[in-house]
Structure formats: structure tokens, C-alpha cells
Amino acid sequence: MPRKCSRCGSANAEVSLPYAKLSLCRDCFLEYYIHRVKRTVEKYRMFRKGEAVGVAVSGGKDSAALLHSLRRAFLSQKIVALHVNLGIPEYSDRCQEEAERLAESVGVDIYILDLKREENVSLSDFKRTIYKKKICSVCGTIKRHSFEEIAGRAGVKVLATGHNMDDILSFMLSSLFTKQWAQLVRLKPVLPPLFSWMTRKVKPLIKISGRENLLYCLYAGVPFTEIECPYSKGAKTKERLKALEILSMNNPNIKYQALDAFLEISKILEEKIKLPKATPCVKCGFPSRDGICAYCKRMAYVKEILSNG
Numbered sequence: 001m002p003r004k005c006s007r008c009g010s011a012n013a014e015v016s017l018p019y020a021k022l023s024l025c026r027d028c029f030l031e032y033y034i035h036r037v038k039r040t041v042e043k044y045r046m047f048r049k050g051e052a053v054g055v056a057v058s059g060g061k062d063s064a065a066l067l068h069s070l071r072r073a074f075l076s077q078k079i080v081a082l083h084v085n086l087g088i089p090e091y092s093d094r095c096q097e098e099a100e101r102l103a104e105s106v107g108v109d110i111y112i113l114d115l116k117r118e119e120n121v122s123l124s125d126f127k128r129t130i131y132k133k134k135i136c137s138v139c140g141t142i143k144r145h146s147f148e149e150i151a152g153r154a155g156v157k158v159l160a161t162g163h164n165m166d167d168i169l170s171f172m173l174s175s176l177f178t179k180q181w182a183q184l185v186r187l188k189p190v191l192p193p194l195f196s197w198m199t200r201k202v203k204p205l206i207k208i209s210g211r212e213n214l215l216y217c218l219y220a221g222v223p224f225t226e227i228e229c230p231y232s233k234g235a236k237t238k239e240r241l242k243a244l245e246i247l248s249m250n251n252p253n254i255k256y257q258a259l260d261a262f263l264e265i266s267k268i269l270e271e272k273i274k275l276p277k278a279t280p281c282v283k284c285g286f287p288s289r290d291g292i293c294a295y296c297k298r299m300a301y302v303k304e305i306l307s308n309g
């Protein structure tokens with residue numbers, strides 16, 4: 001006899017959530033998921049009623065689940081989708097198509113920043129530079145800058161990202177091992193703006209696993225692309241995620257326990273650690289340590305390489 005849903009008791013259970021001691025049917029899982037996203041937003045006061053929220057959408061499952069569930073959880077909130085096209089061949093255009101399809105299906109406006117069109121540079125150009133082995137790190141710098149830029153164009157002061165529990169734990173491990181305390185503090189659920197014109201960054205999926213996001217998209221019929229970025233192969237993040245999966249085999253709750261522990265420690269760390277002071281970049285006004293931000297430095301550098309052929 002198939003097991004019945006622990007919530008409604010009538011439909012067959014399809015999803016097992018050991019951390020919550022629940023086995024749910026599709027409909028109850030979707031309801032439970034939306035409720036958890038709503039509770040996380042409210043618990044950490046990620047945004048207030050009446051504030052416009054920009055959701056960074058990549059085309060992948062996590063940000064697709066985020067946009068769709070936020071729309072359902074906060075029916076009267078102004079929400080827009082934000083997308084950055086990085087110009088990665090055979091990947092970025094597919095991502096943009098999916099992001100546009102998603103925004104349309106959810107009924108929100110989408111703002112797109114096309115890196116190639118705006119800077120005449122694509123992420124792939126960095127493959128010809130000293131960054132060829134650190135492409136994800138350059139990508140992170142570009143995305144942070146570009147999402148802030150389009151958030152400004154869209155007139156939103158809250159930027160929601162689809163970082164899930166696995167991402168946070170993976171970054172947490174890497175920041176711990178490399179003693180990058182400031183980076184560790186930045187993983188918290190709500191990151192206030194460094195300058196008043198910037199956005200508050202919020203992570204409504206911080207307590208939800210990648211697997212739950214995938215199931216949400218599949219069960220709710222949310223459009224997303226499963227194609228992987230060609231530069232993701234061998235990424236350290238993937239290796240760390242694998243290690244976490246192995247640990248979870250013996251204890252399915254371990255990731256949830258680790259996240260809880262991290263959230264407690266990050267409060268203590270925040271009091272102890274002083275984030276480095278930022279000064280506005282002379283070129284673009286974004287935060288920098290020495291007057292030119294990481295984005296402007298990398299753009300100037302790659303343009304120089306490109307102009308030399």
C-alpha cells in the first residue's frame with residue numbers, strides 16, 4: 001500500500017522531507033514550500049508590504065522556483081524579474097529565453113542586461129586572460145555589479161536571489177577553510193546595502209534545498225532550463241556539494257543542522273567582524289577598496305587584452 005500524505009491524508013505521498021518528518025503529496029508539498037518561503041521572508045524581515053522586489057532570475061530551477069513562489073506567497077507585492085545575459089555561447093541565450101518565458105508565465109515585467117551589448121565584452125572573453133581558471137569568480141563579480149545596475153533601472157531597492165541551502169553551505173565551507181570571515185558574514189539571509197542607493201540583498205530560499213526547488217518547479221509546471229553552464233565542470237562548489245551529499249547519506253538532517261548552526265554563528269561573527277570599509281569607485285560609484293571597483297578593473301583589463309588582439 002502506498003504511503004498517504006501526512007498533511008491531507010488522502011493522496012499518495014510523493015515527497016519525503018525527513019527534516020520535517022513529513023511525507024507529502026504534490027499539492028501539499030507545493031503549499032508547504034510556499035508557506036516556508038513566506039515564513040522565511042517574514043522571519044528575517046526581507047521586505048515590507050509596498051516595497052518593490054527585484055528577483056534575479058538565471059533561467060535555472062532555483063531562481064525560477066523563487067520567482068514563482070514569491071508571486072504566489074505575496075500576491076499584492078510589486079515584483080519584477082531581473083536577468084543578466086553573460087554572453088556564454090550556447091548557454092546564455094537559452095537562459096534568457098527561459099527567464100523571459102518564466103516572467104511571462106508568472107505575469108511580471110522582466111529587465112535584461114546584455115553584457116555583450118553594453119560592454120562589448122562577454123564572460124567567454126575572460127577565457128583568454130589570466131582569469132581562465134577563475135571564471136566563476138569573475139562571473140560573480142560581473143553578476144553582482146550587473147544585477148545592482150538593472151535593479152536601479154527597474155527602480156527596486158530589494159534584490160532577492162535564488163541561493164539555496166546547498167549553495168550557502170558550500171560557500172560557508174569554502175569561506176571557513178580559507179578563513180574569509182567577511183565573506184562568511186555576507187552569507188546571512190539579509191545583507192543591508194553598502195551605500196544608500198544600493199539594494200538590500202535577500203535570500204528567501206536559504207532554508208530550502210536544491211532538490212526541493214527542483215520538485216517545486218516540476219510539480220508547479222514552472223519553466224526553467226536544465227542545461228548547465230559549460231564553465232561549471234570541475235567547479236569547486238560542485239565538489240563541496242558532493243561531500244555534503246555523502247554526509248547526508250548517514251544523517252538526512254545534517255544539512256539543516258549545519259545551516260541552523262551557521263545562522264547562529266553568523267550573528268556572533270557579525271558583531272566581532274568588521275567588514276572592510278568601502279569607498280565609491282571613481283568610474284561607476286560602486287563599492288571599492290581603493291577607488292576602482294573589481295568590476296571596472298576586470299573590464300578595463302579584458303578590453304585591453306581584446307584590443308591587442
Ligand code: SF4
Pocket residue numbers: 135136137139140229230231232235
Ligand atoms: Fe558563472 Fe561559473 Fe555559474 Fe557559469 S558556472 S554561470 S561561469 S558562476
Ligand code: ZN
Pocket residue numbers: 281282283284285286292293294295296297
Ligand atoms: Zn567601478
